[in-house]
Amino acid sequence: MSDIWHMLSEEERLFCDVLERIVKERIAPRAAETDESAAFVHEQLATLAEAGMLGANLPEEHGGSGVSALALLRAVEIVAGGCGSTASALTAHYLATDAILIGGTDTQKAEWLPKAATSHMLGAFALTEPTAGSDPADMRTRAVRSGDGWHLKGNKCFISNGGVADFIVVFAVTDPDARHRGISAFLLPKGTPGFEAGPPERTMGLKGGHVFSLSLDCHLPDTALVGEAGQGFKTAMQVLDNGRVEVAAQCIGMAQAALDAAKDYAKERVIGGEALSDKQGIRWMLADMALELQAARLMALDAARQRSLGHRFSKAAAMAKLKASEVADMVADTALQIHGGYGYTRDFPIERITRDLRIMRIYEGSSEIQRNIIAGHLLAH
Ligand SMILES: Cc1cc2nc3c(=O)[nH]c(=O)nc-3n(C[C@H](O)[C@H](O)[C@H](O)COP(=O)(O)OP(=O)(O)OC[C@H]3O[C@@H](n4cnc5c(N)ncnc54)[C@H](O)[C@@H]3O)c2cc1C
Structure with a gap:
């Protein structure tokens, strides 16, 4: 776990550690097969339900995990690092429950949220x-x-x-x-x-x-x-502010997986008697990937921090989503380049990660729409 996450409470770190183990053992190993079969991630979501992830965006009074917005960011990042499809289906579920939490009546919250948070009700x-x-x-x-x-x-x-x-x-x-x-x-x-x-x-x-x-x-x-x-x-726009931070988390999780794969590959691959990781051109690529990824993560953390304060944070959410989705594409593309021809085959996860990431610049408001939102805020003051 990166040092950055020491800001989480001990309970939240434990939540994330348990989740990380579950994703590593039961979700990530199925990502390639899921991509090939295109079967819906029902079982992966049921596994996440056991870990309390289906209600990780909800307070405890509605049956949720009650974790902070920062821990939610980390948790979605962990799931996306293991399987992009699972993270996308999970965060679409959050959009639905967030809409009830933000806009619904007390009766609707009582009837729907505990079921959606604790059992596998999508x-x-x-x-x-x-x-x-x-x-x-x-x-x-x-x-x-x-x-x-x-x-x-x-x-x-x-x-x-x-x-x-x-x-x-x-x-x-x-x-x-x-x-x-x-x-x-x-x-x-x-x-x-x-x-x-x-x-x-x-x-x-x-x-x-x-x-x-x-x-x-x-x-x-x-x-x-x-x-x-x-x-x-109004409810939809508030839900999308939350959703955009969760898209940023998906991007960061998948981009981290791409960087890790590129790093491992560069250490193993020997060209002209020298590991790729010893060549300065490749080292600089890895450094730039890590640099941009950290910038994206810090922007997402800022948006999550603003979310936790309870006021509107549309500009921070738009910036986090825009930065993370564009950085993630760059990181995945560079990781694929480091893999050479093997990166273009389905034998390595980088090919799937690159495809999975491409929608992030489009859904929940494209990069162009995020720029419109940011410019609108800039010009309003
Ligand atoms: C895999 C996937 C999952 C999705 N999940 C959901 C979901 O769960 N719920 C849901 O409601 N929707 C969902 N969507 C829809 C998604 O949010 C839309 O596709 C997205 O908002 C873009 O809309 P569009 O496809 O109609 O593109 P268009 O609106 O037709 O835009 C086409 C292009 O024009 C650009 N453009 C449009 N307006 C402007 C402008 N004012 N200035 C500059 N450029 C502009 C866009 O950026 C884009 O590049 C999903 C889409 C996909 C592909």
Whole structure:
């Protein structure tokens, strides 16, 4: 464990140590096979549920682990270092439970969060639509009053866990004239009539963490409305602030695995009678990878620290996600270069890590959108 993590409490360090052992013994060894088979990471998530990870983003009063935002960052990093697909499915689950925690009523929190935190009950977060990705306020899914509840109609796409989840937090327009202030969130349990998920998308990476298109034509009771009508967009943006720190954690975990693999390979590979790790060009590559990775980790720690203070931290979250996702791509690409031709084969994990990382610059707001957020904050003051 890097010195940086000594800032965690003793209890949190123990939580992370136990998790690290579980990931090393039971999750990381399955990462290559999961990538090849593209089977959803059900068993890996069940293993993480035993370790308290399905509720690591939730306070103890709602059945969660109650760890700090800093420990959560470290924990997601550990999972991602072992298997990117598992970390992605896990953090998509956090988006769903965070939405209930942030926007839900006391009754919804009591009914859903303890189950989602302690048993293997998976959530999904459905914001993106075929014509509304970077600009979710332009969504077309509508929810209209119908009898004692709501009629929800529309389509979502690229929803992680969407076809396998036990519940989905779905965002829909309830007041078309109010633009983002007319968006509301709804809790949709699995098996709701009128809900259908397509087959998993055939993605470049994260093959064990499936994404789905969803078709919705459902009647929901009034109790399905998460919090109040018109609050959905605000809830989604707060959830994404948390989510972006978790994306940064995924990037850092996978990039650390790439750096470790490159370091080991450079020590073993002998070219012209000399180990790669003795060549200055390779040593400088390794140094730059470690340098940038540490910068990304410190920015993520700053965002996590701001998260723990309980106020909005959108700029810090955007910076952490942008930096970590761009650094992680650079680190993985350099690690692959150090592996030479072998890095381009499926015989070494670096090929999978490189593919798994590529989405990080796109989902939960692309790098361009993070720059827009940062510039918006800069120019507002
Ligand atoms: C594996 C995976 C998992 C996902 N999981 C989820 C999930 O669980 N829940 C969910 O709701 N969504 C999810 N998504 C969707 C994801 O968040 C969107 O794909 C992402 O927000 C980008 O939207 P888009 O694909 O529609 O791209 P577009 O919005 O069409 O953007 C295309 C390009 O244009 C750029 N662009 C757009 N607007 C601007 C601008 N104003 N200035 C400069 N450049 C701009 C973008 O940066 C991008 O490069 C997932 C996607 C994938 C692939």
